[in-house]
Amino acid sequence: MAANGQTKEGIDGPTNPMVTPLLTDLYQFTMAYAYWKAGKHNDRAVFDLYFRRNPFGGEYTVFAGLEECIKLIANFRFSEDEIAFIKETLPTSCEDGFYDYLRGLDCSDVEIHAISEGFVVSPKIPLLRVEGPVAVAQLLETPLVNLINYASLVATNAARHRFVAGKSKLLLEFGLRRAHGPDGGIGASKYCYMGGFDATSNVAAGKLFGIPLRGTHSHAFVSSFMSPDEITEKSLHSSDGSHVCEDFVGSAQAWLNKLKRSNLLGGIFGETNQSELAAFASYALAFPNNFLALVDTYDVMRSGIPNFCAIALALHDLGYKAVGIRLDSGDLAYLSCEARNFFKTIEKEFGVPDFGKTNITASNDLNEETLDALNKQGHEVDAFGIGTHLVTCYAQPALGVVFKLVEINNQPRIKLSEDVSKVSIPCKKRSYRLYGKEGYPLVDLMTGENETPPKAGERILCRHPFNESKRAYVIPQQVEELMKCYWPGRSGKVREELPPLKVIRERCIKHLEQMRPDHMRRLNPTPYKVSVSAKLYDFIHFLWLNEAPVGELQ
Amino acid sequence: MAANGQTKEGIDGPTNPMVTPLLTDLYQFTMAYAYWKAGKHNDRAVFDLYFRRNPFGGEYTVFAGLEECIKLIANFRFSEDEIAFIKETLPTSCEDGFYDYLRGLDCSDVEIHAISEGFVVSPKIPLLRVEGPVAVAQLLETPLVNLINYASLVATNAARHRFVAGKSKLLLEFGLRRAHGPDGGIGASKYCYMGGFDATSNVAAGKLFGIPLRGTHSHAFVSSFMSPDEITEKSLHSSDGSHVCEDFVGSAQAWLNKLKRSNLLGGIFGETNQSELAAFASYALAFPNNFLALVDTYDVMRSGIPNFCAIALALHDLGYKAVGIRLDSGDLAYLSCEARNFFKTIEKEFGVPDFGKTNITASNDLNEETLDALNKQGHEVDAFGIGTHLVTCYAQPALGVVFKLVEINNQPRIKLSEDVSKVSIPCKKRSYRLYGKEGYPLVDLMTGENETPPKAGERILCRHPFNESKRAYVIPQQVEELMKCYWPGRSGKVREELPPLKVIRERCIKHLEQMRPDHMRRLNPTPYKVSVSAKLYDFIHFLWLNEAPVGELQ
Incomplete structure (x- = not known):
């Protein structure tokens, strides 16, 4: 019987074909x-x-x-x-x-x-x-x-981790790269889902076990862009297909200027990083229905968040709803609250329904203790991406x-x-x-x-x-x-x-x-x-x- | 190309067939x-x-x-x-x-x-x-x-671990059961060998990578025996095939009595555990050239060591050389020194050449710190079996x-x-x-x-x-x-x-x-x-x- 064949009871072999009778002392x-x-x-x-x-x-x-x-x-x-x-x-x-x-x-x-x-x-x-x-x-x-x-x-x-995070938060397992070898990673994805996580970034585990998959982009994606001029195809259909915005990047830039001029946001930013804006625009053009941006490559409050909002508002004009942001460094409690306020102000001032509820995901070396500390400080995070401490069972x-x-x-x-x-x-x-x-x-x-x-x-x-x-x-x-x-x-x-x-x-x-x-x-x-x-x-x-x-x- | 096929450069696919382009975020x-x-x-x-x-x-x-x-x-x-x-x-x-x-x-x-x-x-x-x-x-x-x-x-x-143990010691990786999943275990065996270990207990890794394999028996083997009467086939050929000992168990028991009566060993033991003796005899009958006994199932000094010596001496009578003992609990520094003294006394008093050099292997939750502590206390261990702390990188x-x-x-x-x-x-x-x-x-x-x-x-x-x-x-x-x-x-x-x-x-x-x-x-x-x-x-x-x-x- 092949290791991955099926017995007469209809039971497949182990997920990992390396699990054979020789895998013993x-x-x-x-x-x-x-x-x-x-x-x-x-x-x-x-x-x-x-x-x-x-x-x-x-x-x-x-x-x-x-x-x-x-x-x-x-x-x-x-x-x-x-x-x-x-x-x-x-x-x-x-x-x-x-x-x-x-x-x-x-x-x-x-x-x-x-x-x-x-x-x-x-x-x-x-x-x-x-x-x-x-x-x-x-x-x-x-x-x-x-x-x-x-x-x-x-x-x-x-x-x-679920116990500390609370039932209402979305928990994402992001540990594949730090796990103990390939099926340390695949096992982690399977058993973290079993223990109460909602999704994984691990595509192989998603395929093997039907676990929901999550992920958008990394810092490298942001740094790989030099400027908005790189984007050659700038047009985007509206969500209902009724019309086309010929210059989506220009539309986002117009929103950015509007945000900058608006005193409502307390003048917290001047020039945002234009290569970051280019990366966000590119991602939005590829995934207009699933726009989620990593906002900490340059500076969260002075660049990432305003750039995200400009793109999100340009998407909104075309009938799309941006998903949210991810924070991967810095003071997550503070930044999530600041971002939430920013989103709420935009909802109110520009009349964008539910913009205040824009999803905030946090990652960066999270564990039971940091989740507990975030709870005590007060935060506005909706989803946590947890890797190293979760899958290596660091504690x-x-x-x-x-x-x-x-x-x-x-x-x-x-x-x-x-x-x-x-x-x-x-x-x-x-x-x-x-x-x-x-x-x-x-x-x-x-x-x-x-x-x-x-x-x-x-x-x-x-x-x-x-x-x-x-x-x-x-x-x-x-x-x-x-x-x-x-x-x-x-x-x-x-x-x-x-x-x-x-x-x-x-x-x-x-x-x-x-x-x-x-x-x-x-x-x-x-x-x-x-x-x-x-x-x-x-x-x-x-x-x-x-x-x-x-x-x-x- | 199949994951485990060969490219035109002659390079096989990854050892674990689960390593595919989907094993990514x-x-x-x-x-x-x-x-x-x-x-x-x-x-x-x-x-x-x-x-x-x-x-x-x-x-x-x-x-x-x-x-x-x-x-x-x-x-x-x-x-x-x-x-x-x-x-x-x-x-x-x-x-x-x-x-x-x-x-x-x-x-x-x-x-x-x-x-x-x-x-x-x-x-x-x-x-x-x-x-x-x-x-x-x-x-x-x-x-x-x-x-x-x-x-x-x-x-x-x-x-x-090699650095602390010193160059002269044999280091055995025993971590498969505590590793992070199947190829957490297989990877551990491969890379511990690379980092300076001498052998592994993991048979699959031995087969895949040609790593030397080590292992003898567990506590369960010892406790699975009830008494020497269980052993029906008691005969053992001498090493050179020239004669047969019809009752190897009896010969070991005779040695045990001789050891007991001898005041040279300080009268440290009375009745040894007979089911342990049965297990050791059985193992020696199966592996007369490779007899290594785990001596701590009942009591190291009062049962395990005397039983081991009785079997080793009976083997010696037939021209075989026992390999050694394994200690898996207790004060490893003290017990290894006591065992060494016992072996040396036997070498001297019964004229068994090199019996004093009988191999002593130690295991039981070893790590860098315990190896260091053993060095400081002074010990007589020749080989260390290391599992949990090594393969999970506990520290x-x-x-x-x-x-x-x-x-x-x-x-x-x-x-x-x-x-x-x-x-x-x-x-x-x-x-x-x-x-x-x-x-x-x-x-x-x-x-x-x-x-x-x-x-x-x-x-x-x-x-x-x-x-x-x-x-x-x-x-x-x-x-x-x-x-x-x-x-x-x-x-x-x-x-x-x-x-x-x-x-x-x-x-x-x-x-x-x-x-x-x-x-x-x-x-x-x-x-x-x-x-x-x-x-x-x-x-x-x-x-x-x-x-x-x-x-x-x-």
Whole structure:
């Protein structure tokens, strides 16, 4: 099966054709060989994939990357070329039977349960549970962790930026050039959209995922013009096609003079930069219905804004409506307010309807902190273009997703550590979200696979997995099981469909809005609680004592 | 031409087939349309690609990513499918002639000069100069910046880790699972190798680039075993094939008892974890010549190390040499010293030659600071496995590579900014590295394209591009021109060949060693100077005054 072919379940291969079964750590193959050599490769293992701490100092994480994982699993097969490379890489002493084993290997005997993509999730709760032959599950570890780590991190980062910017602002992801490589960029566009952004500048991502695209022009476009004389074709049809303005540039220049003479604007400008005016005129002639100008190449208030307004007013004469401006440097709060006043004055004085509402987009190294500072200063920005800090997750560029063995051949396994936060929670488990009276999630609860599920209206004891004294009774209004079967293997279960990106995005936005506001605060949020059932608690601690060596103080 | 086909120059497409002409910002297309509409698309433009500040608080950067850029340029063509998508995306008012223009577009009229990959580079100096039709050069902006930004950042990060670890240590890149998406991981492996790492765990990168691969087993492998009884096939041939040990597990257990009884080891352990012993035995049976054990699943000193030694000694009896151990938690300095002592005692007491030199690998969230701290504490680690901090460039996850118009139709252009560090250096330029008597680079110098090149032995005035008072005379021992022609377009120049990764890596290591040590210091390095010729300095300031609006204090 070609990497990008389709399985009988109709699931395409991963978006990036470089995601193959070789995209894994070498030790997964050395272990697979050792398992195979020991006749242990088909031992039935259960692994949990989870993270230990929410990123960015917050109390929530958006789960993302699942679709790509399922695409990998559905198409997981080694090509002869890949097997030849593994054979070259492993010691020559390795037996040929192993390569025959790899030849026949796929994920038909693997079962994947996962939380649905776009859900708000918490530490320790399994995002994905892989059940299957131990050798196969281990080969999957690295690509699954890779596909979920950055996806969840950047989706969470997008959600946090949305939270600070507010629901009414348009958020544009402009990060492709600063992202970690080509599909660092493509992944960023996909998962920022999922986390609540409205559009991207990344054309490839727009094509792949149907994400709305945005973008107009750069400083280079402005500096590439020398003067209005360069523009040879100056005519522009009116919007309704009824007449033609033979000299659109002249019309804009006439407006510029009118603005300059008008004392209404406080005489804030003298001569504007004429090469900038030429660039704006050229752009307007190309896109009369979509004129948006970058106004800070020379000087925002003394050149960019008056030039923009002259073009916008000339467009207005022909029945077109200019879209707006972009600010890419300077004091964005101040400049946006000044620009807004300018636009409002023009609306009033020249009777141009809605000119005061002209769109103001801001970009230039924005992040959560600068958005917050802009809010505090007061600003008139309608749309934010965010790049570097968003896509590189500058504030915390890694999420610590791990993949831990919790059961093998029906025997629960625990991974101990001197650092309690690194102790794994053993057993094949189920997890539930318990909702309170007001509709907010109250706590997430893990139980053993075969425990009686918690029910709405029943009193349930929720225990901290490691801290004996932290426990609480909860009577949930509603109980939601978190993991669904996304790859049934041979279990005969129904496979949960992979929804389109737009649906995941809507679910994500809904879930974020559903959280109790104090969990969502940027600073010092209230911890969201993650718990285990009383029965699972007892079992964890029984196993822990069993496995931990007794120390000797010397 | 298929994205991954070969041009007539024999240059393959980009490693990641997702790197297509659509991997760019939408505004490159809207600008291309506006240029085309104005009949300006073939105006001859010169763009410089450079960064403004060295990353990680250092005074050097490794230039990486060039090969992928040339592969993109050599294969830059739009498919019908891509053109259809652009047409769908742009306003319907855009004329069809534009899509015909895109249909015929390639980089045959583009000329690329660049510094060779693996060179040590500095801020402001053009890494790459793109000369060609303005619309094409702009379409290239985003992918070129994307391909160079992360590549150079992570190669620099690798070089910095090598600098702290020292030349004698083996450095292994283990970052795939924490990297920013699939080719965040693949790129990290390639560019960390370029920057001085020795090997990677990433099998796909090993296959693509011929990077040495490393890896043995994980904690899950250890916890997947319950007891030595699980091992059914216990026999192992001796290394020379002369005899067979029928019960290798028993032989290891006998060694364990011998070690336990021996007072030489200070009685530091009692009962070791038997499932761990089983896992180690199993791994040794599979890889008798490559036995390396992860020793911290239960307890390093009380279980992991004695179990490893028992297996290693049983292997030794059969003529095999164990490779070593990996420590993945705890106090790495202390544990490595304790392990070394243990190994040395065994060498001495049981007469096992070189057992004291058994390899010790350390991993677990290592970075420049922890390597430095380990050096200060004293340690016995031979190899470091580094992941998260290396590949995500945790200390600074973005490099600010920019792409600025410096000339159009032979007219120099300057981009002004209130922030002087953001003012661009106009003109089509050449750059040189001037070397001093001791063989160290002294200063990089930019001149206009047609200035007389600096010569060895001549007195040259080097000026800071923006600071009038900073200037110095230099008499270089040697002068090296920095940019070479990597894509001649129609110029008829000879195309510089793209060397193999190994050659770039060697060049990079050589260049790093050539730098004066005070520029390479981790803390407070001496600034490496970047200058312009007296002639270029005068021209910059003439243009600056010409373009900047004169302010009015009110």
